[in-house]
Amino acid sequence: MENHIGESQIKTLASKVFENVLLDFLLSRQAMMCTQRTIDWYKYLLGRIINWLIDHGVQEPKQISSRHIRAFLGELVSSGHADSYIHSYARAMKTFSRFMLDEGYISEPIKYPMPKLAEKRLSVFTANQIRQILLACQDKRDIAFIHLMVDTGLRNSEVRALNWGDIDISSGVIRVIRGKGRKARIVVVGINTRRALIKYRSEIDEGDSKPVFQTKSGTRLTESGLYSWLKRLSKRSKIHITAHALRRTFATLSLRTGMDVFQLQSFLGHASLEMTRHYVRLLDEDLMKSHKSHGPIDNLIKI
Numbered sequence: 637m638e639n640h641i642g643e644s645q646i647k648t649l650a651s652k653v654f655e656n657v658l659l660d661f662l663l664s665r666q667a668m669m670c671t672q673r674t675i676d677w678y679k680y681l682l683g684r685i686i687n688w689l690i691d692h693g694v695q696e697p698k699q700i701s702s703r704h705i706r707a708f709l710g711e712l713v714s715s716g717h718a719d720s721y722i723h724s725y726a727r728a729m730k731t732f733s734r735f736m737l738d739e740g741y742i743s744e745p746i747k748y749p750m751p752k753l754a755e756k757r758l759s760v761f762t763a764n765q766i767r768q769i770l771l772a773c774q775d776k777r778d779i780a781f782i783h784l785m786v787d788t789g790l791r792n793s794e795v796r797a798l799n800w801g802d803i804d805i806s807s808g809v810i811r812v813i814r815g816k817g818r819k820a821r822i823v824v825v826g827i828n829t830r831r832a833l834i835k836y837r838s839e840i841d842e843g844d845s846k847p848v849f850q851t852k853s854g855t856r857l858t859e860s861g862l863y864s865w866l867k868r869l870s871k872r873s874k875i876h877i878t879a880h881a882l883r884r885t886f887a888t889l890s891l892r893t894g895m896d897v898f899q900l901q902s903f904l905g906h907a908s909l910e911m912t913r914h915y916v917r918l919l920d921e922d923l924m925k926s927h928k929s930h931g932p933i934d935n936l937i938k939i
Contacts, residue, residue: 645848650690650692650694650695650696653695653696653697653786654686654689654690654696654697654731657697657736657741658679658682658683658686660681660739661678661732661735661736662675662678662679663864664735664757665678677724677728677835678728678731678732681724681725681728681729682728682729683729684725684740685705685708685725685728685729685732688708688711689704689708691891692707694706697736697741697759698741698742699935700733700745700746701746702746702747702748703905705726705729705746705748706748708725709722709726709748709751712725713751719751719752719753720753722751723751726748726750726751727750729746730750730939733745733746743817757924759876759878759881759884760881760884760885760888761875761882761885762853763785763889763932763936763937765875766782766786766885766932766936766937767937768873768874768875769782769869769873769877770782770783770876770937771870771873772869772873772874774872776835776836776839777836777849777871778869779832779835779836780829780832780833780836780849781795781849782882783825783828783832783833783933784825784829784832784833784848785879785882785883785886786882786885786886786889786932786933787823787825787826787828787829787886787927787931787932787933787934788810788823788824788829788886788938789823789882789883789886789887789890790812790823790883791879791880791883792859792862792879792880793859794812795848795849795879796847796848796849796857796858796859796862797847797856798810798812798814798847798848799844799848800837800842800843800845800846800847800848801843801844801845802848802880803833803848804916805830805833805834805837808823808824808826808827808829808830808927809822809823809824810823810824812824824926824927824931825927825930825931825933826927826933826934826935827934828933828934828937829931829933829934833848840854841854849862862879866878866879871879879936885932886932889932889936890930890932892936
């Protein structure tokens with residue numbers, strides 16, 4: 637009985653130690669202006685790793701070894717989890733361990749090999765498939781959305797956050813103020829996309845602070861709302877449509893029409909070329925000139 641109580645007390649003390657270290661880490665991410673979604677992601681994954689470490693006798697960060705992390709990841713593999721799921725834990729721990737080393741919580745780096753991700757063939761639409769999707773659009777909002785996504789490669793969250801005040805229809809310049817990592821950038825749309833936006837805009841409240849893509853009641857689309865919308869369009873077009881597939885399509889078709897990889901990196905809002913693998917910042921004039929020559933809607937897709 638005494639041994640049981642002693643073990644319980646040790647776990648409680650260890651929990652407090654790790655709780656403080658994790659809180660310090662999360663506050664550091666907050667200071668770095670990480671989004672709440674990113675912070676919650678770290679909190680969940682690291683919380684599970686820490687609980688596992690405590691259950692396996694680790695009482696403080698300095699006791700964490702590479703062997704512990706390999707064993708934790710090995711258990712995930714044995715449980716049949718997807719490689720991307722396992723890789724997420726490994727990435728989160730890698731960032732956390734660097735933080736602990738920099739802040740003096742540990743004295744030596746925790747080294748372990750990152751799990752390999754299987755190469756997957758991600759869906760990319762052909763020009764003919766985009767035409768098929770456009771033919772299945774039932775209103776001006778559908779048409780404007782497909783044009784915009786294939787012409788810019790915006791992320792799901794970025795297109796939902798767009799306001800009409802962010803778009804200069806006359807020049808085609810769009811300010812992405814709420815990009816990933818809260819990094820702003822400029823993208824450009826071609827003539828056909830601008831015309832589609834003008835037609836759609838005439839049917840809704842187009843105030844500068846109003847969302848570009850709205851629900852029937854005029855409110856901003858939620859992530860689940862966008863998913864449901866694309867699911868309906870997928871059914872009509874007989875093509876499985878996701879926002880990310882449209883983003884990859886922009887990248888692929890732009891490269892096929894000759895867009896420079898560095899220009900593409902800027903349009904996509906990637907921090908490095910490594911993130912695109914195939915796919916800096918440039919002046920607005922260079923972006924517009926590049927998009928005029930290579931934007932997929934104007935150069936490949938006509939309906």
